């Protein structure tokens with residue numbers, strides 16, 4: 001099936017970079033991993049880099065006065081440089097390491113509660129969208145509830161795009177924050193970030209972008225989209241768990257108070273009062289996830305070497321092939337845009353008469369891993385009148401043959417549950 | 421993974437035509453339980469009758485949204501508990517819980533669990549145990565609420 005245009009050249013070689021893809025599952029079945037929007041698999045270079053760090057360079061960062069400490073600190077800070085390049089950040093100090101995207105988003109929402117130039121006050125407005133992951137809903141609910149501010153959101157059109165028809169009504173002089181996802185983890189929709197950022201900036205609002213699903217599959221350029229803050233999570237970009245990134249503009253990060261207090265984030269401490277380090281350390285209290293950051297650095301370098309444009313093209317080709325395949329099966333309805341040019345590589349769908357749990361379970365018996373449930377996007381499911389869905393999500397290592405296996409698996413599932 | 425050990429014919433039959441489904445009057449307590457990881461939901465009502473020392477589960481009615489396992493479990497449960505004294509219904513719950521938590525090692529007693537023995541295979545699929553228990557948890561909760569009301 002390699003005549004599909006847009007597939008990564010040397011796909012078989014790329015697959016060899018991911019040892020887990022050789023796994024055999026129960027019944028000696030090969031693994032068909034279609035849950036990459038949940039977490040991506042890890043290439044050998046990321047695994048090796050982390051093992052090498054632990055075997056040869058392990059020490060705490062910043063505070064160890066010895067050779068290993070210097071090596072570890074250098075590796076950790078080099079990871080920051082790599083992420084800064086990955087995002088085209090104007091300054092490396094704008095890259096803050098967090099535990100995951102959720103923590104990065106909470107960092108912004110929490111620190112905006114405190115007194116200062118960016119404080120969200122009673123009567124102010126925060127605007128989000130109905131397609132957000134719970135990680136970009138709940139922190140803003142907490143903030144607006146605590147401060148007596150107002151939470152509003154963009155609705156969705158029937159074909160799974162943001163409904164921007166009331167943008168002037170939503171983004172007003174009172175709007176302090178517009179927080180939205182770049183790519184939806186449920187609908188796959190790619191949102192017009194630059195356009196919305198322009199409107200938000202006209203009223204002086206701060207734009208917070210959840211790039212958790214964008215960073216794995218699109219070239220992310222924080223300057224081109226004109227974001228103010230942008231978050232992503234390491235484990236979806238072929239990096240390890242336990243590491244996420246918040247990027248923010250220097251002048252805004254400088255205006256925010258610290259998030260967590262502790263070691264490394266101070267300049268000096270007396271019993272009465274402390275003064276704080278500059279960015280990025282101001283936001284990195286305590287011993288950071290060192291080997292995870294080093295692994296993330298290797299991951300973003302790996303993706304950059306293959307090329308995000310190429311990965312994006314591959315995802316579009318595989319997603320188009322998947323959408324075509326799903327269209328051949330009676331009773332299957334796709335949630336979200338059906339044009340692969342307008343979406344990312346996560347496709348959620350329903351099969352009439354079979355619950356997503358049962359779909360996922362039956363596929364799993366055939367070695368095919370997909371996700372079933374609400375994918376941490378309950379409001380988006382509710383918008384489309386469904387309680388849960390099945391989601392197949394591809395990545396740079398996904399082959400058309402794996403999509404064939406999925407389509408066959410869905411047909412088998414229908415037979416198994418006797419639906420036509 | 422042996423699908424047929426999970427999806428026993430009895431389970432699929434209950435799934436396709438669930439017993440005692442729908443919400444009915446009268447009832448003394450109504451609860452709503454959700455499985456937060458997958459979003460399965462059930463609204464369940466219990467109607468208890470009889471003298472306070474020997475309450476009888478006269479009706480259990482429900483509106484559930486979820487997978488075959490959770491739907492079939494609700495159906496089987498109503499067969500087991502309707503018409504039974506509360507303590508006997510709770511004993512069935514205990515037996516079902518023990519079966520689910522037994523990692524496939526527990527031999528179910530058909531006398532106590534009737535069609536519920538078909539769920540023995542579910543115990544080997546850890547992700548699905550919650551599905552099978554959702555309606556039972558709701559029943560236990562609702563019944564306990566009525567019992568505390570009666571005592572008060």
Ligand SMILES: Cc1ncc(COP(=O)(O)O)c(C=O)c1O
Nearest residue numbers: 100101102133135185212213233
């Ligand atoms: C769009 C989106 N935002 C946020 C997250 C949260 O990522 P994490 O759980 O790593 O914090 C995810 C992934 O689950 C996601 O898909």
